Amino acid sequence: MTLLSRSDLFDTACQALSAAGANDTMARLTATALVEADLQGLASHGVTRIPAYAAHLRNGRANGQAEPRVLRQHGAVLMIDAGQGLAYPACHLAVQQGIELARQQGVAFAVVANSHHFGAAAYHLRPVAEAGLVGLALGNSPAAMPAWGGKRPLFGTNPIAAAFPRAGHDPLLIDLSLSNVARGKLVVAAREGKSIPLGWALDADGQPTTDPQAGLAGSMVPAGGVKGTLLSLVIDLLVGTLTGSHFGFEADSLLDDEGRAPRVGQVFLLIDPAALAGQETYFSRIECLVDVMLEDPNVRLPGAQRFSRQREHEASGVEIPEVLWHKLQQLAAAPGVA
């Protein structure tokens, strides 16, 4: 492992994306998100994604010159076109404009069409919580789980995140995917030559496997059986029908270099407590629940570990596997895309 400061990791990540063809804003917003994931201990959603992102920028699966734009705004809904660029600038625009809209309308339903991998879903909700709003984030991803009773993977592992602001404390941050584990953990295990526990994945014949490569070629085990499958269907439907983006089964894996533009999508729901029972009620009620949760010494608040790791790593630096760090440096030094 190589110990790096946040700024060294950020600079190299940014350069690697720029050299592959990302415009300045895309490189900066993408590197910010990925480095924050590494700081929070979410290696599977951190700079480990950059080699695939760079390949996509170079081979046209992602458009480095895309600039997100507002396709529609009507009442309390907002639709952003990511233009098949990396997802971060479009999600940033959806959230920034969504915050304004939720303040006016009490709620904003902001969707992103024609998008790409959006990393750790909860990342996008930090500014929402800082604005004193409640946020939910959903995204679909390439097919990894079959419909219940079926064999062919159709739905993604489709993350769900939520952020609830607290007065004077980190927000409560919930972030999960609908497979038992995120697919990115198989990628990390495969890269490191490690086996995976039973219950994470099935091979292409539908049999339990401890081989991450066999799992990547097969399907992920849904969280809660049919319930995880049904919730992933809901997210695929919300994205695919309301934004017109690809369903999971139409999107090639984001973990492979080659394939078509993923054209997946994201959905953000922002809610202003002031428009409902009121801010005062909101903040006193959330503290009421937090107090009861913390009465049990074994209960940790959701998100707390991420925030404490982030503070620790901001100060001490973050460890990145040596082989990945060399790859990022190579990418950063590579001749740029015209």
Place this chain on the structure above:
Amino acid sequence: MTLLSRSDLFDTACQALSAAGANDTMARLTATALVEADLQGLASHGVTRIPAYAAHLRNGRANGQAEPRVLRQHGAVLMIDAGQGLAYPACHLAVQQGIELARQQGVAFAVVANSHHFGAAAYHLRPVAEAGLVGLALGNSPAAMPAWGGKRPLFGTNPIAAAFPRAGHDPLLIDLSLSNVARGKLVVAAREGKSIPLGWALDADGQPTTDPQAGLAGSMVPAGGVKGTLLSLVIDLLVGTLTGSHFGFEADSLLDDEGRAPRVGQVFLLIDPAALAGQETYFSRIECLVDVMLEDPNVRLPGAQRFSRQREHEASGVEIPEVLWHKLQQLAAAPGVA
């Protein structure tokens, strides 16, 4: 079992609720919802609930004279006060006004405060789908599952439902609770003197149990482990902080006769596809996914079984356990509450 026509079951259900003190609208809307659940094969959410509802109406846990009213409307949000009545009139009002609001604003976020058990969550979304809108329904319920790592039940089994309309077909209807099974199934098993499978519930010491009574005194097993727990926390937070209603841990069981008014809440999100990628895109995209799902002969569309059972039982009648039918007749014939 006693075979009953829909209208005979409805009339007796209505009379049982009226005699216990429900006003006409409350009795009618409640009986309609419960009988539909029985017709759809959802016995645990059907007229089996009436003895507890009637007890609540008689002892003040539910106010039979409550009339739901709009507490706040601002932009695209709407807050209804159920007035501690049975939930159905308030949910009906939230959905009816939510449909109008979503047509104007593209989306409506309609919440119900100070409410009671709302039955099968997807029931409330039928009119949403009939209006051509996408709907989500969430509700919190009395504590049944501990926070992750904790022992004391804090969060409810908190149902999530979604409805997606299709052109010329029944909507796709997703309806699930966040425990491995709904708590109502333990009640039915306990009433019928049957054991329950391992994996449904833990006893009060946190040990797996096959005894439904021990499970009701203990906690429910969350669907997908920590993921079910986290999603149930999200729903408890949405309801408890935004509507000011009770969290699950503040609400006494809806299955017991005695206790305080539950004051739980519900959340409905209604989305107009016309305000996003458009109706034409919506309807063609949903058929695209349905076609792919049905390529596998073992895949059933979500909700299809409910609709086919309902059509069958509308024609042939529905079977109700004899002891329950006698109880309903007794309640219907009981002296009314002044």
